[in-house]
Each structure stands twice: as structure tokens, then as C-alpha cells.
Amino acid sequence: MTRAPAALLRSALFVPAANARALEKSASLAVDALIFDLEDSAAEGEKGAARERLRGHLATRGRQAADGPLRVVRINPLDTPAGTEDLLMACAVRADAILLPKVEGPEALEEADTALQHCDAPPALALWAMVETPMGVLRAGAIAGAALSRSLGALVVGPNDLALAAGLLVSPGRPELMPWIGPILVAGHAHGVPVLDGVFNDLADSEGFAAECAAGRRFGFCGKTLIHPSQIDPADAAFGPTPDEIARAEAIVAAFSNPAHRGRGVIRLGTRMVERLHLAEAEALLARAALIRNRKD
Ligand SMILES: CC(C)(COP(=O)(O)OP(=O)(O)OC[C@H]1O[C@@H](n2cnc3c(N)ncnc32)[C@H](O)[C@@H]1OP(=O)(O)O)[C@@H](O)C(=O)NCCC(=O)NCCSC(=O)C[C@H](O)C(=O)O
Ligand SMILES: [Mg+2]
Numbered sequence: 001m002t003r004a005p006a007a008l009l010r011s012a013l014f015v016p017a018a019n020a021r022a023l024e025k026s027a028s029l030a031v032d033a034l035i036f037d038l039e040d041s042a043a044e045g046e047k048g049a050a051r052e053r054l055r056g057h058l059a060t061r062g063r064q065a066a067d068g069p070l071r072v073v074r075i076n077p078l079d080t081p082a083g084t085e086d087l088l089m090a091c092a093v094r095a096d097a098i099l100l101p102k103v104e105g106p107e108a109l110e111e112a113d114t115a116l117q118h119c120d121a122p123p124a125l126a127l128w129a130m131v132e133t134p135m136g137v138l139r140a141g142a143i144a145g146a147a148l149s150r151s152l153g154a155l156v157v158g159p160n161d162l163a164l165a166a167g168l169l170v171s172p173g174r175p176e177l178m179p180w181i182g183p184i185l186v187a188g189h190a191h192g193v194p195v196l197d198g199v200f201n202d203l204a205d206s207e208g209f210a211a212e213c214a215a216g217r218r219f220g221f222c223g224k225t226l227i228h229p230s231q232i233d234p235a236d237a238a239f240g241p242t243p244d245e246i247a248r249a250e251a252i253v254a255a256f257s258n259p260a261h262r263g264r265g266v267i268r269l270g271t272r273m274v275e276r277l278h279l280a281e282a283e284a285l286l287a288r289a290a291l292i293r294n295r296k297d
Helices: 020-026 044-060 081-092 106-118 134-138 140-144 159-166 175-191 206-219 229-239 243-257 276-296
Strands: 011-016 033-037 070-074 097-100 126-131 152-157 195-197 223-226 266-269 272-275
Touching: 011 020, 011 070, 011 229, 020 033, 020 044, 033 044, 044 070, 044 081, 070 081, 081 097, 081 106, 097 106, 097 152, 106 126, 106 140, 126 134, 126 140, 134 140, 134 159, 134 175, 140 152, 140 175, 152 175, 159 175, 175 195, 195 206, 206 223, 206 229, 223 229, 243 266, 243 272, 243 276, 272 276
Parallel strands: 011 033, 011 223, 033 070, 070 097, 097 126, 126 152, 152 195, 195 223
Antiparallel strands: 266 272
16 A cells, blocks of 8 residues: 655654653643553553553543644553453554554464454554564565555664664664664665654753664654653654754755756755755755644744
């Protein structure tokens, strides 16, 4: 099926549904996506109560506006007792997307897709996939290319589960994770599926967080998953175009609009070669900047 045009996904905050206060707080946050978590942040004995709390919360709060935060529910795996109940609840409250944890192949997405068809879920309800196991990384291409009746809205890296499964001792700058992250990025870009970077666990290390966001942007992630409201603004800043990038994009557009350059495939701009592919890139960046500006107004 065709992929939806990329929405803004700079910041995606995990909100533990087991925590009533965090759930309440999430309604006041300006963020691109809220991922309500029923999986790892809900202990075994809390899962039912967390689901019912989230049902009540989402039932009384529809998406505030077309450009309000996407409402995503991370459910438990479908082969666990809680998984199907979670999926039915997310469908009933008209979530925007369901995030499946520990996806190891297209079969898990197909199974969820079929279950959603049986409960008359709207076609607009997207599936998202966490890739966070060695098998998931090995099959990332097949996951990103899964044949579904609905859109695969995002792949999400799970660094904590990857580190656990592969025995990684992750150091600052996370070089140990790079061989695992690379195949997920390639798979997403090959199939036109946005890839969200994994969470950063140290809430006191704001410099480390900013550096990881900046690296994530350079690597081609669309945005980052977050664990705390204080991480939203730095993530939005890192994954939105900077004023310098906007100025450069405007200069490229202006250069190609110059009648002297009409019909030319390649021109010189200052010290650099600029081709029409850079014009397309500049136009896309300016469209993204306008989307962000409109959201603020
Ligand atoms: C990490 C935390 C447990 C820290 O909690 P706490 O110390 O209570 O935070 P603060 O006192 O600083 O909170 C200040 C206020 O902000 C609200 N808050 C905090 N976190 C969130 C949140 N995530 N969403 C919404 N609101 C939040 C507090 O309630 C305070 O509100 P108020 O008192 O009204 O001012 C906590 O931040 C937390 O639980 N974070 C999310 C944890 C989570 O969801 N984990 C699962 C997803 S990550 C994951 O699974 C990784 C992946 O799968 C992988 O494998 O890597
Ligand atoms: Mg995980």
C-alpha cells in the first residue's frame, strides 16, 4: 500500500499508563506524538489497571486538533495474555497508531493487522513496530516492507532491549549500538517508513542527550523517542531545521529561480556545487519549516 506523507515526528514521548499523574500531565504537553505505554513500564500486576486507566483517559480526550500530538498506544506482545486486550482497547478509543514491541518479522505486523480488521478498526489506524531484538534487526527489511492493509507509520529503535539481548556495554556516544541501528535505518529508508531513534535514559545528562539527538538527526532518524517532558524541547530543536539550514535552502531556491540558471542541472553557489536534487531537498526542508511554524502559531 502507499505510504502516508511524513508527518512531524521530532519528539515522541513515552507516557507510562500505570502512572496516573504522568497520564494527566501528558494532556498539557506540546509534543509531536504521545506513546502511551502498557508494556515495559507496567509491572505484571499493574497491566489490567493501566489499560483501564488509559481507556478512560483516551475516551474522554480525543485528539485535540488535527495537528495535536499523535496518540499511539504501545501494547504488550500479542502472544501474551494482555496483548489482545490492549489492542482491542486501542482500537475502541480510536488511537492514531498501535506500537508493537519486539517485532521480529512481518508476521507480527500481519497478525495485528488481521486482528484490527476483525474489530473493524478504521483504516487510518496505523501500526508502528519496535525493532529491539537481534532477530528484529536481522529481519528489519522484511518488517519495513510488510504487506499490510494499513500504513506502517514508524520503526522505533529499542536500545535497552538490544543492549540486554546482545550483552552490549554501551558507552557515551553509543558506538556499540551502531551496528544494530544501521540495518534499521536502511530498512526504513528503503521502504519509506520513518525511523525514530531510541530513548536516552540519563535524565541528568542534558549535554549527552543533546549530542545524541544531534547525532540521530545526522544519521537520518526523523526524531527521537523520549522518557521525560524535559526532553521534548531539545528533541524538537535538534530534529527541526536550524535557521542556518533554512537560510541555505532559501539561497538554493533563489539561485535556481534566477533566469540566468533556467534549464541548468547544476550551478555554483558560493564555493559549492548545487544540483537539482539539492533544490528538491531545499524545497522539502522549507515545507517542513513551514509546518513547524504553523504549528507554533
Ligand atoms: C523516568 C521517570 C520514572 C522519572 O519520573 P519522576 O522522577 O517522577 O519525574 P519528575 O518528578 O521529574 O516529573 C516531573 C513531572 O513530569 C511528569 N512526568 C515525568 N515523566 C513523564 C512522562 N514520561 N510522561 C508524562 N509526564 C511525565 C511527572 O508526573 C511530574 O508531573 P507533575 O508532578 O504533575 O509536575 C518518568 O519520567 C517515567 O516514568 N518515564 C517514562 C518511562 C517509560 O515509559 N518507560 C517505557 C518506555 S522506554 C522503553 O521501553 C525503552 C525501549 O523499549 C527500549 O528497549 O529501549
Ligand atoms: Mg524495549
